Amino acid sequence: MSRDGTPVLRRGADLPPRADVVVVGAGITGAAVAHQLARRGAHVVVLDGAARPAAGATGHSGGMVRAFDEDPAIAALALPSLAAYRDPGRWASGRAPLHTVGAVTVADPARGPALRQAAARINDALRSSAHVVSGAAEALGIHLAGGIALVEPEAGWVAPAEVTGDWLRQAVADGAAVHRAVRVRAVEDDGGRPAVVTDAGVLRAGAVVSAVGPWAADPVPGLRPATCVRSRSIQVSIVERRTPAPPHATFVDLRTGRYAKPVGTDRTLIGMPHLVWDCPVDAPPDLAHAEATVSALTPHLPWLPTARRITTVRAADAYAPAPGGGAAPALLEGTGVPHVWSVRAWNGGGVKTAPEAGRRIADAVAADSSAPSV
CATH class of the missing domain: 3.30.9.10 (D-Amino Acid Oxidase, subunit A, domain 2)
Incomplete structure (x- = not known):
């Protein structure tokens, strides 16, 4: 652990070649999803372009x-x-x-x-x-x-950063890896499974969950959600x-x-x-x-x-726009790449909903046939 209590930075040669689930984004929702998946036994890798978790909208949230x-x-x-x-x-x-x-x-x-x-x-x-x-x-x-x-x-x-760090520590204790300062360049279809292209190498996964918050408005190729963000x-x-x-x-x-x-x-x-x-x-x-x-x-x-x-x-x-007809919004949206999902835009309510949203998203990803060990 680093001095601030968050998982130690890994990068470069430490990036594994494969994972059951890759979570892109180490904010509060990404951390909740990673924690819930890791406790279910999935091999989870968390990737974030910042040098520390919760560096984006999560860290500036009122909480x-x-x-x-x-x-x-x-x-x-x-x-x-x-x-x-x-x-x-x-x-x-x-x-x-x-x-x-x-x-x-x-x-x-x-x-x-x-x-x-x-x-x-x-x-x-x-x-x-x-x-x-x-x-x-x-x-x-x-x-x-x-x-x-x-x-x-x-x-x-x-304190959103405190909550994020706690969930990441629990995920690491359950076998997850957190890689900070690693930028995702694209997510591609590799024979029906996603390949995550980063500046530290290529990581193949059973499923990918993008939890990048406002960056979903201008995502990297392969992470664009189905609805406009x-x-x-x-x-x-x-x-x-x-x-x-x-x-x-x-x-x-x-x-x-x-x-x-x-x-x-x-x-x-x-x-x-x-x-x-x-x-x-x-x-x-x-x-x-x-x-x-x-x-x-x-x-x-x-x-x-x-x-x-x-x-x-x-x-x-x-x-993101509210769903029509009074329907409850889905927690995940497809991106066009098989088994790659984007967490829905929370319209400012991510911290308030993160514990339960993380649990439900993990349930949905665990049901994805591309992650058989989850």
Whole structure:
């Protein structure tokens, strides 16, 4: 292991000639898939072009975790994922990664009946204390600004890079290999099975899973998903939270898309939609948007105008169109190369859904006849 606790870099001659499954992308979803496949006995190789895991969108994610989501398909993944984040027995560290500060979802008061139904479903599944607050000024340190709120006291946030590293450590312990700073150049059909062409050699696999996030919008040959994927800018700022500013839960306002979460005891992450499409994933921060974010979130966090802004970080998320007819989206999409799959674009919800999505994707890949030893 390296000093940061992540698996040691391998490259060059260390790249094996074959694997049951190659996972492209060492972000949180790729790590979840690799962990789940390795524990099933598959020989898994993880490839990532960066020098460390979670270097892309995962590392810049807010990491907010809650069971509720407006999309029933995402909620079906988020609820068991919250249970996984709460369970210390699921983690190599021996402790649950969830920071239980609570989660507040603010909505228009007309959404009250739907939120109460959601709270009941969450409580039935998790034996938690989710509830709806209406007619109140604030909940868990968040001013509701005229809205109604679904409050999940047992939810909160995780550090996405920490979660990613834990899953990769578990995968390595189960026989997986993680190769960092290895760039995939193409994935080709080699007699009905995929051949992964990298700058460190060619790796033949029974199946390939691409979990590259916003890079799916401009993928290498052979990894292009069936549906159109676009990148959309995300930008967050970290501000200092000094006394008398109170501690607070994570929150999102469904009316506006604005959100915030605590970062430790004295800092808060704030963000709101940044509707810049098809942008470079490493674009510089938009400082005007950073200032507008402070103003927009002040009704929810009245202490923000006097808070010192520490840093602003910009990255990107992967977005795909919603399926028609109310159908639940598939977790994997074909790419045109046999036994090569692309993880669907999560539209910004990858961290919240990763534990359960990783399990279900591993089940699907394990059923692939090209990986007989899985």
